[in-house]
Every structure is written in structure tokens, then in C-alpha cells.
Amino acid sequence: MNSGFRSAEEAKQDHIARMGLDLGSVYDALWQQVAWVHAKWSDYVVLFGTSESRVKLLNEASPAFFRHAQDSIWESVLLHITRLTDPPATGGKQNLTV
Numbered sequence: 001m002n003s004g005f006r007s008a009e010e011a012k013q014d015h016i017a018r019m020g021l022d023l024g025s026v027y028d029a030l031w032q033q034v035a036w037v038h039a040k041w042s043d044y045v046v047l048f049g050t051s052e053s054r055v056k057l058l059n060e061a062s063p064a065f066f067r068h069a070q071d072s073i074w075e076s077v078l079l080h081i082t083r084l085t086d087p088p089a090t091g092g093k094q095n096l097t098v
Contacts, residue, residue: 015027015031040076083097
């Protein structure tokens with residue numbers, strides 16, 4: 001039974017099969033990074049962007065912890081997006097970028 005989900009390695013092999021080794025490998029690496037930043041953003045939205053009552057509950061339960069979690073996830077998402085939009089090379093080093 002096919003659940004519609006593939007492992008990262010299965011996705012990579014499919015990308016390479018469809019696009020060739022060079023392009024498929026780069027596409028897959030970018031695809032994995034975009035998927036990861038999307039997952040982080042989804043977590044952020046579920047915790048802090050869904051309802052005021054949820055934020056109130058989090059603040060009542062442990063305000064300092066959830067403030068730290070909110071700031072950490074937010075910064076992680078921003079840094080991840082920034083890395084994905086870096087120039088193609090920095091200081092002689094190649095970057096994986098869109």
C-alpha cells in the first residue's frame with residue numbers, strides 16, 4: 001500500500017532520475033531545505049499564530065519558556081530563509097541558494 005510519502009533518500013533518487021545527477025542533486029538539496037523551513041514555520045503558526053486563547057494558555061503555563069521558544073523558532077525561520085537567499089558564493093565558498 002502506497003501512503004504517498006517518500007523517504008528523503010527516495011525523493012532524492014527520484015529527483016536525480018528525473019533531472020540527472022547534477023541538477024537533481026542540487027534541486028533535492030534545495031527542496032529538503034525549503035521543506036525544513038516550511039516545517040519550522042508550521043510549528044510556529046500552530047503554537048503562536050492560531051488563536052489568542054492558545055497564546056494565553058502558553059503564557060499562563062510558562063511565559064518565559066514559551067517566549068524563548070517563540071523567539072528561537074522565529075529567529076531560526078528567518079536565518080533559514082536568509083541562507084536560502086544568500087548570494088551564490090561568499091568568501092570563495094559556494095552557497096546552496098535559490
